[in-house]
Amino acid sequence: MTLPVAAEADEFKLSNNQRISCSRGLSPGKLTTASCRSYAYLFNARTSEYFRCSVSLAMTRDNKEVINVQSDGGCSKRERIFETDGNYTFDAAETEPPNTNSFFGSGGYAVWASDTGSRKLRGCIIIASGLGNDVSKCIDMTFD
Structure with missing residues (x-):
């Protein structure tokens, strides 16, 4: 008698490094607008695919x-970080909000993923090009 093999279930994990940025502006007629945006990442620990999530709120008052x-x-949804399925951990960090020195607009973010079963770590930087698409590069870490 053979037992059926259980299919590996996807396990989703929320990144530990959420960020929020807020700004205020004055409009004509003594109106004040406050807006905040926060980003978080939901990571598939089996496939290494992830989702970049954002929430924003803007309030205008007199x-x-x-x-x-x-x-x-x-x-x-973003692409896989590793080509094969495994048991991965993940974290991400946003850049600071744009300022007058910001050449590329809203900046970018960094993603780190590692395999929990082996010494395997990959770091990725994703930058908004200002042309409507992101530039992304991932580097496998070496251990000296």
Whole structure:
């Protein structure tokens, strides 16, 4: 009698390194707008695919009341970090929000993934090119 082999289930993990950035602006007519955006990463520990997720909230008010609140959010799927399935860990970090010295616009983010069963670590940097697509490069770490 043979027992059926259980299919490996996907295991999703949330990154430990969420970030939030906020800004304020003044509009004509003494209106104040405050907006915040936060990013997080959901990682498939088996396949090394991940999702970059964002949530944003913008609030406009005058001196007496909140006039308008807008929110948005969602996740976009990214490519695998490793070519084969395994048992991986993951973390990510966002760059600082744009400033007057920001040449490439909103900047980019860094992704780190490792195999929990072997000494295997890959670091990736993803930068917005300013031309509508991202430039990405991953490097396998060496251990001296």
